[in-house]
Amino acid sequence: MSQDVKTYYExxxxxxxxxxxxxxxxxxxxxxxYLNKLLPPGSCILDACAAEGEYAxxxxxxxxxxxxxxxxxxxxxxxxxxPKADKLVGVEVANVLDLSQFDDERFDVVLCMGALYHLFxxxxxxxxxxxCLRVLKPGGIAAFAYINRHGMGLTHFAGGHTSVDIWxxxxxxxxxxxxxxxxxxxxxxxxxxxxxTKIADVAIDGLCYPLAESFNNATDxxxxxxxDYHLEICxxxxxxxxxxxxxxxxxxx
Numbered sequence: 152m153s154q155d156v157k158t159y160y161e162x163x164x165x166x167x168x169x170x171x172x173x174x175x176x177x178x179x180x181x182x183x184x185y186l187n188k189l190l191p192p193g194s195c196i197l198d199a200c201a202a203e204g205e206y207a208x209x210x211x212x213x214x215x216x217x218x219x220x221x222x223x224x225x226x227x228x229x230x231x232x233x234p235k236a237d238k239l240v241g242v243e244v245a246n247v248l249d250l251s252q253f254d255d256e257r258f259d260v261v262l263c264m265g266a267l268y269h270l271f272x273x274x275x276x277x278x279x280x281x282x283c284l285r286v287l288k289p290g291g292i293a294a295f296a297y298i299n300r301h302g303m304g305l306t307h308f309a310g311g312h313t314s315v316d317i318w319x320x321x322x323x324x325x326x327x328x329x330x331x332x333x334x335x336x337x338x339x340x341x342x343x344x345x346x347x348t349k350i351a352d353v354a355i356d357g358l359c360y361p362l363a364e365s366f367n368n369a370t371d372x373x374x375x376x377x378x379d380y381h382l383e384i385c386x387x388x389x390x391x392x393x394x395x396x397x398x399x400x401x402x403x404x
């Protein structure tokens with residue numbers, strides 16, 4: 152599966168995904184809202200699935216000490232070529248299933264912002280969480296991004312794709328191409344296998360994909376008003392089950 156994931160991202164512009172338009176900005180704005188609220192000043196952070204460094208560079212600018220890793224060579228090369236690369240403590244290729252280059256309990260914060268999107272087997276998802284917690288200090292904060300399968304289904308139909316076979320595949324298995332979508336409550340069940348205390352489970356982009364046209368045509372005032380509303384309700388279960396992306400945040404016991 153890792154080679155399939157690498158191939159997918161080698162042919163996809165992940166670097167612009169979170170800033171492409173208003174609809175895509177919702178995920179970034181919501182995530183940094185929570186990180187700014189929860190991360191202690193001057194934290195030592197591992198961004199273990201950094202892509203091209205959108206969160207890593209942002210957090211380094213906030214004064215944190217950030218190590219950035221990614222599975223995809225293209226992403227790591229982009230981070231190293233970034234004019235702000237010297238703001239990161241380190242940048243390297245790494246697989247979140249094996250972070251053996253990092254010592255136990257090294258980091259105050261570990262971000263896993265993509266691996267769970269692609270891990271089909273429960274054993275792999277558990278190993279991902281276990282490795283992130285191994286390198287996290289007791290009392291440290293872990294953030295795991297995931298995809299909701301119902302959000303995947305809604306987006307499939309909102310995009311004008313009406314293949315019943317694809318919809319059935321997503322609904323029953325959560326799997327489509329290189330992506331895995333969790334069923335409602337599955338992120339919490341995964342987290343409950345480990346010594347973590349839940350802080351928040353957030354619908355980080357809400358209905359941004361089905362309603363993308365509305366967000367992208369909104370005025371600045373309208374979009375700001377929506378973001379205020381979204382941040383008020385993004386932890387409600389009635390919203391989180393249909394958000395394309397979720398973010399489970401917890402503290403290591």
